[in-house]
Amino acid sequence: MSDGCGYAEARRVAIFGGTHGNEMSGVALVSVWTRDDREIRRSRVRTEPFLCNPRAVEKCARYIDTDLNRAFTPENLSMPGGEELPYEVRRAKEINQIFGPKGSPDAYDVIFDLHNTTSNMGSTLILESATDHFNLQMVHYIKKAMAPESCMVLLTEHPQLKYSTTRSVAKHPVGLEVGPQPQGVLRSNIFESMRRIVKHALDFIEMFNGGVEFPACRVEVFRVHERVDYPRDTNGNISAMVHPHLQDCDWEPLNPGDPMFQTFDGSTIAYQGAGPVYPTFINEAAYYEKHQAFVTTCRETLAVSAIRKITK
């Protein structure tokens, strides 16, 4: 194709829920679709719902031994052995066998991995590559279909901060992060937003497989810039909270001098960066253990190539 990119049909798609066992929308949707998959069926693509971490779901915990969504490293996936490994490492190897192998031609085409956040992020699509024009066209389609409801795009491509996700076994990995929703809780509005995004995503794949060409476009993304930890005392304990002016303000610009943290005695710690950044995952419950109060991002507009399916 001279003026764009050709991609193979996306014939095998999986929808992952319960990568984190206490993020209930994905757990509930996968269980609904496992009982009756008519809603996610399309004529030109096979879509399978899959529960990634059943033991964590049973306990309603993020994980049993270690975070599954960090476990898909080349070291873990190539490691021999069994019973003595942490549960999630064993599970990662199984998932890689079923849906991968990661990086191989046999891997699934698309994996949607359903997550919830305690942060006020709204609906967010998470992409791992700025050069995957199939995924960029898909998120462009979803954003338009979701309007006027917003759907943000977080790009996690970063030399140090990228992590080895469950969905990364697919050729086209897509994370869905919808919040705010407390851990272990189902909220109908969050559940329904997630369900709508999956519907639009599958409609896009069906159209693509049917031969629809998607013209060049532009898409606004927020690229991960820096992790910011809570202020800590000499014992390593947190000594301040997210400032009320920042709390719930995911995706809004944070300018130099803006309040960022509030100490327990009431004083303000301001942001000292060079220019505006866009914080997200603000005060995410699961990130206290990761020493992350929020992540800053930079807003970018990506030029997306036209795409159409390769016909052999």
Ligand SMILES: CC(=O)N[C@@H](CC(=O)O)C(=O)O
């Ligand atoms: C709150 C949460 O679990 N967020 C996900 C984000 C992602 O899937 O990229 C994670 O840290 O694994």
Ligand SMILES: [Zn+2]
């Ligand atoms: Zn999660």
